[in-house]
Structure formats: C-alpha cells, structure tokens
Amino acid sequence: MSNQDPTGKKIGLGLLWVGFVVYAFHFAPPDQPDTLELIVNLSSGQWENINPMVVALFNIMGIWPIAYTCVLLLDGRNQRIPAWPFALGSFALGAFALLPYLALRDSKPSFSGQKNFWLRLVDSRWTGAAVTLATVIVFAGGITYGNWSDFVHQWQTSRFIHVMSLDFCLLYLLFPLLLKDDMARRGLTQPGIFWAVSLVPMLGAAMYLAWRPPVQETETTPEG
Numbered sequence: 001m002s003n004q005d006p007t008g009k010k011i012g013l014g015l016l017w018v019g020f021v022v023y024a025f026h027f028a029p030p031d032q033p034d035t036l037e038l039i040v041n042l043s044s045g046q047w048e049n050i051n052p053m054v055v056a057l058f059n060i061m062g063i064w065p066i067a068y069t070c071v072l073l074l075d076g077r078n079q080r081i082p083a084w085p086f087a088l089g090s091f092a093l094g095a096f097a098l099l100p101y102l103a104l105r106d107s108k109p110s111f112s113g114q115k116n117f118w119l120r121l122v123d124s125r126w127t128g129a130a131v132t133l134a135t136v137i138v139f140a141g142g143i144t145y146g147n148w149s150d151f152v153h154q155w156q157t158s159r160f161i162h163v164m165s166l167d168f169c170l171l172y173l174l175f176p177l178l179l180k181d182d183m184a185r186r187g188l189t190q191p192g193i194f195w196a197v198s199l200v201p202m203l204g205a206a207m208y209l210a211w212r213p214p215v216q217e218t219e220t221t222p223e224g
Contacts (some may be wrong), residue, residue, distance in 0.1 A: 006106065006107065010103050010104070013099055013102050013103035013177075014099075014100075014103045016099060017096075017099035017100060017103065020095065020096065020099070020166070020170065021096065023166075024096075024159075024163045024166075028159045028162045028163050028166075029156060029157050029158060029159050029162050030159055031158075031159045031160070032157070032158050032159070032160070035158065035159070035160045038050070038054075038160065039160070042054070042055065042058045051146060051147050051150050051151055051154070052141055052142055052144075052145040052146040052147070053142050053146030053147060053148065053150075053151040054146075054151065054154065054161060055141070055142065056138050056139065056141055056142025056143075056146060057142065057161075057164060057165065057168060058164070059134075059138045060135070060138050060139070060142075060168060060202060061094060061164060061167065061168060062091070063131060063134050063135055063138065063202070063206075064090075064094070064168070064171045064202065065087065065090040065091045065094070066127075066131055067131055067175075067202070067205050067206055067209060068087060068090055068098060068171070068175070068178070069087040069090075069122055070122040070123070070127060070128065070131070070209050071122075071175075071178045071179070071182050071209075072084075072086065072087045072098075072101070072178065073087060073118060073119055073122050074111060074119060074122065074123060074182065074185065074215060075105065075108065075178055075181060075182065076105075077108075077111060077112070077113065077119075078108045078110070078111075078112065079105050079106065079108060080104075080106070081101070081104055081105070083101060083105075086098055086100065086101035094164075094167040094168075094170075094171060095167050095170040095171050095174065096167070098171070098174065099170075099174070102174060102177055102178075107180075107181055108181060109180070109181040109184030109185060110184070110185060111185045111215045111216070111217075111218070112218050113217070113218060114217050114218075115215070115217055119215075123214050123215055124214075125209075125210055125211070125212070125214070127209065128206065128207075128208070128209030128210035128211070128212070129210040131206045131209055131210070132203070132206040132207050132209070132210045134206075135202055135203055135206040136203070139202075139203065168201075168202075171202075172201045172202060175197075175198070175205050176194070176197075176198040179194060179197055179198065179205075179208070180194065182212070183212075185215050186212055186213050186214070186215060187213070188212070188213075193208075
C-alpha cells in the first residue's frame with residue numbers, strides 16, 4: 001500500500017492497455033473455427049460438451065465485472081470521468097474496458113454526499129455475499145469436474161480461451177489499485193486486510209465485498 005508516482009502509474013497502465021490489445025490481436029493463438037459456436041453455447045447454458053474449466057472461467061468473467069462495479073461506482077463519485085461506462089463495458093470486454101479508467105482516474109480515498117439506489121446496491125453486504133456465493137459455486141464446479149490437460153491445450157491453441165484467461169489474471173492483478181482507496185473510504189487501514197484480499201484470486205475480492213463496512217454518507221450543504 002505504498003505511495004507511487006501517479007503520473008508514472010497512469011503511463012504504465014496506459015502502456016499495459018496498449019500492450020494487452022496488441023498481444024490479444026497479433027500474438028495470441030489464432031481464432032478457431034468453432035469460437036463463435038462456443039461463445040453462443042456458453043452464453044446460452046448449453047454446456048454438455050464443453051470442458052467445465054472453460055465453463056467456470058467464462059462464468060467467472062461474468063462475476064468479476066460485478067465485483068469491480070461494487071467498487072467502481074463508489075470510486076467514480078468524485079472523479080473527473082464517470083466510472084459507470086467503464087463498469088458497463090467490462091461485462092463484455094473485461095480488462096480491456098477497465099484499464100482506460102484505471103489509467104485516467106485519480107486517487108480519491110473519500111466519499112461525499114448521499115448514496116442513490118445504485119450506490120446502496122453495490123455497497124450492500126448482501127450484494128457482496130451473492131458475489132461470494134456465486135464465486136464459490138463456479139470455482140468448485142470448475143476445479144472438481146474440469147479437465148486440466150484439455151484446458152491447457154485449449155489455452156495454447158484458442159485465442160478466445162487464451163485471452164479470456166489472461167483477462168482473468170489482469171483483473172486479479174488490477175483490483176488492488178482500487179482496493180486501497182475503497183478501504184480508506186471505510187476507515188480500514190490494516191495492511192493485513194489489503195494483502196489478504198489482494199493475494200487470493202477473485203475469492204479474496206468477493207469475500208471483501210461481503211465483509212466490508214458500508215461507506216458513510218455525508219450531509220450536503222446547499223450553496224448560496
């Protein structure tokens with residue numbers, strides 16, 4: 001949780017975004033002929049002939065954006081740029097959509113004003129509990145029933161599986177960039193909490209959302 005040069009961090013995140021885009025479209029394994037069919041089947045729940053590891057990864061990539069949204073909407077309250085378009089885009093594009101926001105945002109470890117319906121929803125421990133339960137179920141299914149050797153083969157040969165896996169890893173590695181300010185808004189200063197959440201992929205973030213105390217609202221004083 002050490003301080004970093006904000007300009008250097010912004011540049012680094014911008015370069016990471018460019019590098020990820022270039023890698024995904026020019027250096028990742030080629031597209032497979034059945035990629036579109038695979039995406040349609042995954043999206044429609046037709047999972048009979050699909051490796052449960054792939055199913056789990058696809059579903060986790062639908063849960064990750066929810067976890068990020070639970071932090072992003074509160075983070076965006078005092079930002080120069082709105083967070084919600086990036087949060088919405090992450091449901092389709094994952095880190096491709098989130099990295100520009102992370103590069104453009106400033107550290108705002110405070111919250112002012114009242115919470116509307118959406119902020120109350122994403123700040124609710126019940127929402128965090130639902131994210132945690134879904135994460136546990138998806139992870140358990142993938143680990144228990146998944147074919148690891150087949151998944152490795154698909155990772156090496158399929159652009160969709162390859163990039164989706166890297167996207168998951170990036171979302172895991174980037175979450176701490178928002179976590180520090182989110183903890184500060186709630187008066188949480190213990191480094192142990194930060195590292196416990198940061199070091200456990202996805203489940204750490206989900207459990208944090210279920211445990212964290214709510215952000216306190218402040219009264220706004222009318223001008224004039």
